Amino acid sequence: MSKSRLLLAIVLVPFAVWLFLPMPSSGQSLQEKIAKKERQIEAKKRRERTLTSTIERYSQRIDVLQGDITTLQERQVRIEADLAAKRAELDRIQDDLRKERARITRLRARLAESRAALSQRLLYLYKADEPDVVTVVLESNGFEDLLQRTEFMQRVSEQDARILDRVRKAKAEATAAEARLDRFEARQRKVTKIVSQRRLEVLAIKNRLVDRRQQYESVRSDKRQSLVSTRADRKELQGHLVSLQKQEAKVRARLAGFSSVDAGPVRQGSGEMIWPTNGAFTSPFGQRWGRLHAGIDIGAPEGTPIRAALSGKVVLMGWTGGYGNYTCIQHGGALSTCYAHQSRYGTSLGANVSKGEVIGYVGNTGNSTGAHLHFETRVGGNPVNPMSYL
Structure with a gap:
């Protein structure tokens, strides 16, 4: 074989072998591994900053909610105090109602007694055959009209006048007592409704805020756990990085140590x-x-x-x-x-x-x-x- 052919073979054979060889993927050098670890550590640090910022925001929200809850609790204490005062007022109203009912019962008894006495008196006058009195009674338009007849009052005796006055006063007091009773009962219903409504409103708002605070605390707890995990991962990566840097430093030191000449x-x-x-x-x-x-x-x-x-x-x-x-x-x-x-x-x-x-x-x-x-x-x-x- 001539030298030219031999030279051509030397050149072409490796090239042909190269064409049919698989192209292997290169491995990572220490510098690449160090750079990769640094990128991972920086990503973990960014994650830590994000989580820390998120935790701070949720802490601020929780603090605001806690302030609102504290305000509502103070308001609830005031309402409870007001409710206690209203209950005391209701107790007084109920006591007054009981007294008024008893008084009305007594007045009604007095009125019935007075009407009975008046009826007996009228019956006596009728039997005494006093025609003027009978005429007044028969011509009156009911018991109320009878009491208002001046001519009737002029004909009754002093005893009859006292009986009629008792009847009139008893009726007026009974009517007034009934009116007061109605007012007390209306006041009782109104006070009970207002206090109960205010109490329920404050309780509902407070419960909503407590629920929201619990949700925020749950999210904050999850973020804190993520932060702990991220920090642990970052520290582990930093440990790996230190190891790689030591390896690289060892290589550099070993190689540089064999030369007494500057790199240049x-x-x-x-x-x-x-x-x-x-x-x-x-x-x-x-x-x-x-x-x-x-x-x-x-x-x-x-x-x-x-x-x-x-x-x-x-x-x-x-x-x-x-x-x-x-x-x-x-x-x-x-x-x-x-x-x-x-x-x-x-x-x-x-x-x-x-x-x-x-x-x-x-x-x-x-x-x-x-x-x-x-x-x-x-x-x-x-x-x-x-x-x-x-």
């Missing part, structure tokens, strides 16, 4: 590094979903060898959060490379490795949804674009 500006691409594995380029370095994707992703079947992109010393190797099996190589100065999601390691911590030496194998460990290599370049522990070195 990022070096431009020199092409001195080799691609760490054979596979398809699936995700670039940079902003993704609003956050930094701290490396590049290279899709490859699980078990594909991973080679050191540049000679150096293995300074970090082990399970690292969302990175899964994670290896970092220090290359001198401030530059290092890192390899995530490995299925297994191919080197050891502290080993000096050469450019192109197998240091591990492609896998799907950590936060990953498909076999691939997450490859990072870092300067002083800070991620930079690997494409500047490949």
Whole structure:
């Protein structure tokens, strides 16, 4: 085979393999996980602020209702006092009614007695054959007219005048007593109705306010429970965030600790590094979903060898959060490379490795949804674009 054909095969075969490989989803770097936790924590904080504001509004409403209820309770106390006074007044009215009824009974008896006495007197006059008196009696238009006849009064004796006066007074007092009795009974019905109505109105309003206050208290209690739950979730997320930040700080510190030189500006691409594995380029370095994707992703079947992109010393190797099996190589100065999601390691911590030496194998460990290599370049522990070195 000629050199040109060999070169063409070298170029086309990986490309053909790439066409038929599944496109794996890249996992999350520590930076992405940290950013996700920060977004979740901020959402919880917003929820807490909303719940706190809602609870305060319901507390204010409850305070207003409690003030109204207190006012109604004071009004109810006054009405109860007024009701007690009205009841005392009713008792007095009823006592007066009993007295008036007894007085009327006595007056009616006196009236009956006086009428009987008058009848006996008239009968006596009739038997005494006094024609003028008989004429007056016969010509009168009833008992009332008889009493008003002046000529009759002029003919009766002093005893007869006293009897008639008693009858007239007894009748007038009985009529007045009946009128007072009617007024007392009307007053009794009116007072009873007014007091009962006022009492029922205040009680109904108070009950409605108490029901509304209980509803508000129920809603406030639910919001408080939600607030407690949200705070607990937020604290748990903050704990996770602290753990992730410690992991990220550990990576940065380990990598930066092997360099006595300041990070300085990022070096431009020199092409001195080799691609760490054979596979398809699936995700670039940079902003993704609003956050930094701290490396590049290279899709490859699980078990594909991973080679050191540049000679150096293995300074970090082990399970690292969302990175899964994670290896970092220090290359001198401030530059290092890192390899995530490995299925297994191919080197050891502290080993000096050469450019192109197998240091591990492609896998799907950590936060990953498909076999691939997450490859990072870092300067002083800070991620930079690997494409500047490949």
